[in-house]
Amino acid sequence: MLQKLSPAPMSTPNNPGHVQNAPKIVGLPGTEGNSEFVHQHYEDTCAVRSQELILRDFGISVSEDTLRSEAISHGWYTPGGGTDANSVGNLLELHGVAVNRYENANIYTLTSELAKGHKVIIGVDSGELWDKGVVEGLEDKLGIQGADHALIVSGIDTSDPDHVKVVLTDPGTGDIAKEYPMEQFIDAWKDSNCFMVTTAEPAPAWLPEMKHFDYELGHLESIGNLSYDTFEQNILPLSNDISSDQHAMALLTDDFSGLVNGDMSSISPELADAIAHIPSASHHISHFPETSEQNPDHNFSQPHHDFNDPAHPNDHNPTIADLIHDHDSQTDFPDHDLPPDSFHDDLHHSGLDDILDS
Incomplete structure (x- = not known):
C-alpha cells in the first residue's frame, strides 16, 4: 500500500552522453x-x-x-x-x-x-x-x-x-x-x-x-532507433519544459513511439503549435536532426547469470532476471530459497486491500 502522496523533491542528475547503438x-x-x-x-x-x-x-x-x-x-x-x-x-x-x-x-x-x-x-x-x-x-x-x-x-x-x-x-x-x-x-x-x-x-x-x-558513458548508447545524444539534448529537455502544460505533455507522450523510432518528423502539428506557445521549449524542436541512424537491435533472450563470475553474489535470492530465465526456460533454482518470512496464505490477491482501504 502506498499512502497519499505529498510533494517530493525533484531530482535532475546530469548525465553527459556520446553514443551510437543500444538495445530496443x-x-x-x-x-x-x-x-x-x-x-x-x-x-x-x-x-x-x-x-x-x-x-x-x-x-x-x-x-x-x-x-x-x-x-x-x-x-x-x-x-x-x-x-x-x-x-x-x-x-x-x-x-x-x-x-x-x-x-x-x-x-x-x-x-x-x-x-x-x-x-x-x-x-x-x-x-x-x-x-x-x-x-x-x-x-x-x-x-x-x-x-x-x-x-x-x-x-x-x-x-x-x-x-x-x-x-x-x-x-x-x-x-x-x-x-x-x-x-x-x-x-x-x-x-x-x-x-x-x-x-x-x-x-x-x-x-x-x-x-x-x-x-564510462553512464547510459545506453541509444533508445530504440534514437541516439541517446538526441534524446538527452532535445527530447528530454523538451519534456521537462512542457511538463506543466498537461495538453502539450499528453501530445508529446502520444508521439513517444515515433520519436524513439528515430522519426523526428513524428511531432504532430498540434504539438508543434502547443510548443510554439512555450518559449523555453520551442528551441528544442529547431535543433532536432532531420534523420536518425537506424540502430541494430541487440535484444538478449533468456537472460541468465554466470554463477562462476566472481562478481556475482553466490548466496542470494533470485533477481528479476533470474526469475525471467527460470520461467522462460522452465528450470529450477534449487539453491534459491525464500528466507523464513511469515507469508500470509489467506491473501489470495495480495494488495487487494490496498484498493479497499484507499
Missing part, C-alpha cells in the same frame, strides 16, 4: 508468469517488497520481514497503513543504495532513468492495471485519482514502435515482468502525479540487463 528493450524483457519471490508477504508491503527486490539486484540480501521491521522502527511504514510516499527509497538508502526522487515525472524521464541503468519504483492506481473496468473508467471521467500501490518498472520495450510496452514487476500480483500497453501504464501512473524513486547509480555489471551498458 531498455531494461528487462517482459514475460508472463508470477513468483513467490516477487509476491509481497503482507497486504500492505508493496513498497517494502519493491525495495527488497532492488536490494537483491545490488547483491544485498535482506529479508522482507527485516526491512518491514526497520521501516516500522523508523516510522516509514505503518502496519495496516502502508508506506508513506515520501519514505519510499529510505530502505534503499539505509542499506547503502542512494536514490533520486521525482514527482510529476513523465515517460521520457522514466526512459532516461532506465537508460542510465537505474532501478525504478513508481506509484500507481492498482485498479488501472488489475481491473481496468467500468469503475475505473468512471473515476477517470470524473477526475478521481489516487495511488494505492508501489511496484518496479523493469523495462520499456520499443521493438514495435506502434505498440510500446512497459514491463512491470508487481509485488501485489507476483508478476515477474508483465507487459502493459504504454497508454494503460500511464493512466495508472499519473494517478500518483507520476511519482518515481530511482537508484542514483546503475545496477551492477553482472546483471544481464546491463549487458550493453557502458559504465
Whole structure:
C-alpha cells in the first residue's frame, strides 16, 4: 500500500552522453508468469517488497520481514497503513543504495532513468492495471485519482514502435515482468502525479540487463532507433519544459513511439503549435536532426547469470532476471530459497486491500 502522496523533491542528475547503438528493450524483457519471490508477504508491503527486490539486484540480501521491521522502527511504514510516499527509497538508502526522487515525472524521464541503468519504483492506481473496468473508467471521467500501490518498472520495450510496452514487476500480483500497453501504464501512473524513486547509480555489471551498458558513458548508447545524444539534448529537455502544460505533455507522450523510432518528423502539428506557445521549449524542436541512424537491435533472450563470475553474489535470492530465465526456460533454482518470512496464505490477491482501504 502506498499512502497519499505529498510533494517530493525533484531530482535532475546530469548525465553527459556520446553514443551510437543500444538495445530496443531498455531494461528487462517482459514475460508472463508470477513468483513467490516477487509476491509481497503482507497486504500492505508493496513498497517494502519493491525495495527488497532492488536490494537483491545490488547483491544485498535482506529479508522482507527485516526491512518491514526497520521501516516500522523508523516510522516509514505503518502496519495496516502502508508506506508513506515520501519514505519510499529510505530502505534503499539505509542499506547503502542512494536514490533520486521525482514527482510529476513523465515517460521520457522514466526512459532516461532506465537508460542510465537505474532501478525504478513508481506509484500507481492498482485498479488501472488489475481491473481496468467500468469503475475505473468512471473515476477517470470524473477526475478521481489516487495511488494505492508501489511496484518496479523493469523495462520499456520499443521493438514495435506502434505498440510500446512497459514491463512491470508487481509485488501485489507476483508478476515477474508483465507487459502493459504504454497508454494503460500511464493512466495508472499519473494517478500518483507520476511519482518515481530511482537508484542514483546503475545496477551492477553482472546483471544481464546491463549487458550493453557502458559504465564510462553512464547510459545506453541509444533508445530504440534514437541516439541517446538526441534524446538527452532535445527530447528530454523538451519534456521537462512542457511538463506543466498537461495538453502539450499528453501530445508529446502520444508521439513517444515515433520519436524513439528515430522519426523526428513524428511531432504532430498540434504539438508543434502547443510548443510554439512555450518559449523555453520551442528551441528544442529547431535543433532536432532531420534523420536518425537506424540502430541494430541487440535484444538478449533468456537472460541468465554466470554463477562462476566472481562478481556475482553466490548466496542470494533470485533477481528479476533470474526469475525471467527460470520461467522462460522452465528450470529450477534449487539453491534459491525464500528466507523464513511469515507469508500470509489467506491473501489470495495480495494488495487487494490496498484498493479497499484507499
